[in-house]
Amino acid sequence: MRARRPRSQEIGKTKYTLRLETGNARNANEGGNSRKSMVRSVENSLRRLQTDYIDLLYLHMWDFMTPVEEVLRAMDDLVRAGKVLYVGFSDSPAWVMSYAVALAERYGWARPVAAQVPYSFASRDAERAILPMARTFGLTVLAWGLLSGGALTGKYNEDGDEPKRYEGVSDKAKDIALGLRALAAEIGRSVFRIP
Template sequence: MEYRSLGQSGLKVPALSFGAGTFGGSGPLFSHWGQSDAAQARRLVDICLEAGVNLFDTADVYSNGASEEVLGQAIKGRRDAVLISTKTSLPMGDGPNDAGSSRFRLIRAVDDALRRLQTDYIDILQLHAFDAHTPVEEVLSTLDTLVRAGKVRYTGVSNFAGWQIMKSLAVAERHGWPRYVVNQVYYSLVGRDYEWDLMPLGADQGLGAMVWSPLGWGRLTGKIRRGTPLPEASRLHETASFGPPVEDEYLYRVVDALDAVAAETGRSVPQIALNWLLQRPTISTVIIGARNEEQLRQNLGALGWSLTPEQVAQLDAASAVTAPYPYFPYRRQEGFARLNPPMAG
């Protein structure tokens, strides 16, 4: 296993980490991700640890806390061998203080997560969304309190805009509070928006990326191709509306390129899509999910080899899209590109 620094911190994390959203699945979204019970989850954790994957990511909102509970049961007796990443801020109820990042909510949410996970500390706590109703100073001072109390080791964000991250980092630096070291982002060959703003920000400010949904919300599994109907068993039938939209022709163009590289390398389409991500700038870890052992072992096969520069260029070209203003001039005009060379693509 390759281990990388988590952003500009001293914490080392595996290049691939495991997403526990498939644990204890319930509800209209998470039941389609997976429904692993404690015994099944323990087996998946066994396989991960054998491969050197020791970082497990979850969130309080995943199946209303059930994911954290099952993960806590699956790692029981080996807490020192794993790193736990969890997230909070999204609604966990209908009450006025059941959502957000207020001091009241964060302290209660962390205590609840510790109880469900059966641990006394969280290695990486990430805010699942920006809370526009709570002052940034209140959020960061509370996170500082949690770090000083030993309940949280490192902090980060997910689904934040660039300006929201920069404002938070500036406030943290001004007061001497812990800076965010990780940004959990959606990034894939059919979702490259991360490259326009958040990737350069991460490189400049020392935020490592934890990539979620690296297979484009299940679109890059190798089961969807031009002229082929969506398989009946595909969870996209139920979950596509929850994720970022992808135009059919764009998807087919990317899959055609993946198929071509697969023919050259003998690797599977998911392995190629994951390997492409592992070579991108600022990436600390790519979160893989699995509902069974076969899927997990297949995804672990993305490690230990590298796409050639020519193959990367082929995938880059197939997945390229026109960036929005003010980013598109940097790619199209020599003067802008000279001052702001693109980091990827």
């Protein structure tokens, strides 16, 4: 990372995911959550970020094919090599993260420290399994999609503009957005500042 301040004062996080692409061609060796995919992704990130280590590496999206042991052992190797300081999971099932913690404790491998999950007033699925699991194992939870791609601000309640990144806005999200806007008006704050 080209730091504006000393690297020791920066926190560099990145993810590796199901598929990397080289140009327009897909390479079968760069798919899934495999060790090879992870190592290549980390090497590419280090080069792109112009740094010699990553503070937090997330596995982004579980592929349901690669053994958890392979993933966690590769993460541990990257930690021991000094290329990664901490590891975590993003958009992965609670059972995967629980098993990863158990493996880390059993074999002395790098223990996952973070779980990144979609979480908002419109999407509270994480409360069923992920949040209790994270609390039990002491994982830090980092939420993404807090405003559901802008839907909870109410900006998509009018006809026409729909978000480009998401699959459209559900009626539930629109109803929640209307309620949040009413509450914000009642307490004299913006939607972003509701306690």
